[in-house]
Amino acid sequence: MTSSTDLMARGKHARRQCPRASQALLGDIRRDPLPLIEASSKGRVKALVPLRYGRMLVSPFTFYRGNALLQAHDLAGTPNMGLVTPICGDCHLMNFGGFATPERNLLFSVNDFDEAHPGPWEWDLKRLVASFLIAARHLRHSPDTQERVCREVVGAYQQSMTESSHLGALATWYNAITYDDLIGETQSKATLAHIQRTMDKAQRRTHARLLPKITELGEHGQLQIRDDLPQIFHLHKKSSLLDANDDWLRMNNWHPLYAAFERDYRPTLQGDRRALLDRFTVQDLAFKVVGVGSVGTRCLVALLTDEQQHPLFLQFKEARRSVLAGYVKQKNPWRHEGQRVVEGQRLMQAASDLFLGWTRGPTGRDFYVRQLRDMKVSAELETFDAETFTGYARLCGRALARAHAKASGMAACISGYIGKSDALADALFSYATGYAEQNERDFEAFQKACRDGRLQARSEADFAADHLP
Structure with missing residues (x-):
């Protein structure tokens, strides 16, 4: 050494x-x-x-x-x-x-x-x-x-x-x-x-405080995310900004998409955090536009609730090839772009998000996962x-x-x-x-x-x- x-x-x-x-x-x-x-x-x-x-x-x-x-x-x-x-x-x-x-x-x-x-x-x-x-x-x-x-x-x-x-x-x-x-x-x-x-x-930036700001009751009394264009929109509603031939729109609704995300995401979490995630049930999924440089990349917000209706917001953010990839000789050691983001964060931060992990969408796009907004300030x-x-x-x-x-x-x-x-x-x-x-x-x-x-x-x-x- x-x-x-x-x-x-x-x-x-x-x-x-x-x-x-x-x-x-x-x-x-x-x-x-x-x-x-x-x-x-x-x-x-x-x-x-x-x-x-x-x-x-x-x-x-x-x-x-x-x-x-x-x-x-x-x-x-x-x-x-x-x-x-x-x-x-x-x-x-x-x-x-x-x-x-x-x-x-x-x-x-x-x-x-x-x-x-x-x-x-x-x-x-x-x-x-x-x-x-x-x-x-x-x-x-x-x-x-x-x-x-x-x-x-x-x-x-x-x-x-x-x-x-x-x-x-x-x-x-x-x-x-x-x-x-x-x-x-x-x-x-x-x-x-x-x-x-x-x-x-x-x-003040907690899931509980966020809940009334971006959700509403649907026609049948269920809790759902509120559309707020161009910031937030549902994939399969008239307000959707996805292209008419988008592969996600070929699905009848958001449930198969979330199921695919969750299937690959759960194994990337520690056992205790998987157990915690299992105490929540997904209620809704919507597209969320974020940042300046990230606008147009795919980012989804899932609303989950526990048995007492306390919320958890998870963000599924697309992980594309790094802008550095074409300019450095050393290659990305990770085959999954979401894993690249997560491993980079875990290496550089002293502590990381409780629900930080990665997944792959049903049509091959890579994503990483974290909590939305939870005590994050700029x-x-x-x-x-x-x-x-x-x-x-x-x-x-x-x-x-x-x-x-x-x-x-x-x-x-x-x-x-x-x-x-x-x-x-x-x-x-x-x-x-x-x-x-x-x-x-x-x-x-x-x-x-x-x-x-x-x-x-x-x-x-x-x-x-x-x-x-």
Whole structure:
């Protein structure tokens, strides 16, 4: 077994072939963004692709969030130190947040793993730093704040990776960021208020609170999910946005679909969690549109209830091939894309959803499964002042380092490469500045394509208006 001293030396040695200053390079950006954007829409529900484009069209920030494939293509042309580990793959600042452990403790970590895949750890850090700069510009923070948040992300990653390099394997595995920790560490009154509000919000985001918001009684008194276009719709009703020839519509109703999901899903759970799932009976299944980048991929919400009519909402989310798959030499070790997502999440998070698992649909699509909404919270960036936004940057950098250290077991090697100076921070601020400008150019090309009719973009209001009674 390689010692931490040897790993540290290996990281330092990697600077010879990949100087830290070279991390400022933008990669393969001499390309037309439109074919990549169009490629990322293939295989999605056709009627929802315009909604995806409509959400991306809101700002350069939503555009950046909505198309991870574009940056994956560009990152493939950048230098890296040669260490391939499990990474998030879509590591922007809105893919971090709070969630409950099975013991109902509230943790903060990376919380989206749709693109999880082996890759250079630098790719996650670069996407995160660039997202902070793009968001800071969108929110009209000062140039000083823009630079500061980028440097704080890298500095926190650097410090946390150094700390992790001195921990044993078990300590690294159990290492977590709790909201109680954050309260104890925070000095700013404004930031403390944000943390407390987030904790209070998380406590309210339960299945019981969600029940009256998205369900209603059907004609025969049964509990069912309420259609709310374009966000939620039933597959076999007139409100369905699926194509007329969609393979799911060939089924008479949703029951065979759910039965196929459940059959493959149950074996992926631990025995005690299968026993818990068996105490619930499914009542309804509906399509739910989620996120920015995920719009048009298949996502279903199942409503289950126990014998006392207490609810459980399970989300079945389509797991497509990772955007990184075509750009890294190391292949995905999992044959099932849902398993790829789940195993990535289990590797990178300190604790994961009680019902996290994977399944395959009746027509061959892969899915992963988790609870819907249960105590999950995200940052409300629009309410952050400069100090709170900077604190959030430190928090995300720290959380990413812990995720990488846990998943890779190579904290000493990464720490050895980064070192103690500002060399990497200087390079990644330069990278973020250059990539934010590239993102603006790509956004302008995307806007023009939407205006010219090459791409069709529609707003939520457009969809809702089309289906008014």
